[in-house]
Amino acid sequence: MKKKIIFATKNQNKMKEIREILADRDYEILSMEEAGISLDIVEDGTTFEENALIKAKAIRDLVKDAIVLADDSGLAIDYLNGAPGIYSSRFEGEDTPYSVKNQILLDKLSGVPEEKRTARFVCAMAAAFPDGTDQVVRGTIEGIIGYEPAGENGFGYDPIFYVPEFGCTTAQMPAEQKNSISHRGKALRMIREYL
Numbered sequence: 144m145k146k147k148i149i150f151a152t153k154n155q156n157k158m159k160e161i162r163e164i165l166a167d168r169d170y171e172i173l174s175m176e177e178a179g180i181s182l183d184i185v186e187d188g189t190t191f192e193e194n195a196l197i198k199a200k201a202i203r204d205l206v207k208d209a210i211v212l213a214d215d216s217g218l219a220i221d222y223l224n225g226a227p228g229i230y231s232s233r234f235e236g237e238d239t240p241y242s243v244k245n246q247i248l249l250d251k252l253s254g255v256p257e258e259k260r261t262a263r264f265v266c267a268m269a270a271a272f273p274d275g276t277d278q279v280v281r282g283t284i285e286g287i288i289g290y291e292p293a294g295e296n297g298f299g300y301d302p303i304f305y306v307p308e309f310g311c312t313t314a315q316m317p318a319e320q321k322n323s324i325s326h327r328g329k330a331l332r333m334i335r336e337y338l
């Protein structure tokens with residue numbers, strides 16, 4: 144029988160990447176909507192790991208026979224002492240378009256030289272199992288904040304996240320390439336070992 148996994152996210156972009164990354168495994172993957180679950184989860188943890196576990200456990204409490212996965216992720220910019228970090232989706236308002244959020248970050252880094260523009264995407268991935276146990280792992284990808292947005296792929300802060308080894312932003316990469324090096328790809332491949 145296929146293993147049933149419910150992914151505790153309301154972010155459709157994450158859901159798309161997760162399906163792509165786990166496509167080579169024979170899982171039945173359901174979004175919260177597909178599982179008929181609607182719940183507003185208060186993410187009041189102080190770390191990515193705490194928030195990922197809060198989401199996974201909150202949904203596990205509502206289902207019986209499925210593994211629940213949840214991702215808490217964000218962009219940490221060294222020059223801004225790790226901001227927006229765990230507040231990445233709430234930064235400058237949840238409903239503010241990313242074109243605006245990205246421009247605000249570029250403005251904050253105006254005049255900052257390349258060597259001080261270092262940043263990383265972080266993804267904590269939590270699994271909550273029906274027997275009450277859980278696991279959490281962390282994947283990261285290092286990069287620098289570009290000088291202007293570039294690229295149409297991906298989502299969120301991808302247009303300003305430049306990966307020097309590839310000479311482009313994560314928004315300029317085809318999906319398979321981003322998934323093969325991304326924080327989310329790494330975290331999912333790690334958590335897969337526990338499923």
Ligand code: ITT
Nearest residue numbers: 152153154214215216217218231232298299300301
């Ligand atoms: P759920 O809590 O429902 O999963 P969310 O979007 O609120 O959805 P998070 O709290 O984990 O999720 O916030 C993650 C934010 O970090 C996301 O909204 C983006 O702004 C940013 N982010 C995470 N991964 C990213 C990626 O691969 N590319 C660009 N931005 C990313």
